[in-house]
Amino acid sequence: WNMATATLAREHNNANVISIGARQHTIDEAVSFIDAFIAEPFPGDERHVRRIAQLAEYETTGDIAGKDVDR
Numbered sequence: 001w002n003m004a005t006a007t008l009a010r011e012h013n014n015a016n017v018i019s020i021g022a023r024q025h026t027i028d029e030a031v032s033f034i035d036a037f038i039a040e041p042f043p044g045d046e047r048h049v050r051r052i053a054q055l056a057e058y059e060t061t062g063d064i065a066g067k068d069v070d071r
Helices: 003-013 027-039 046-061
Strands: none
16 A cells, blocks of 8 residues: 555545555554545546446446457
């Protein structure tokens, strides 16, 4: 974890859980990541909302959005 991953988890994925490895970070680092995570709002950008909806659909139906799309 770093400040970027703490804020981007909220900004891009509207995450509501943060998990930080105790062996990788000091308590002060972990607290700063948590503070940044909590303070970061979810902006609701269309691309992020669409991705979250795809995950919700998978959780409900088991279907993976775009799996049959040719590359």
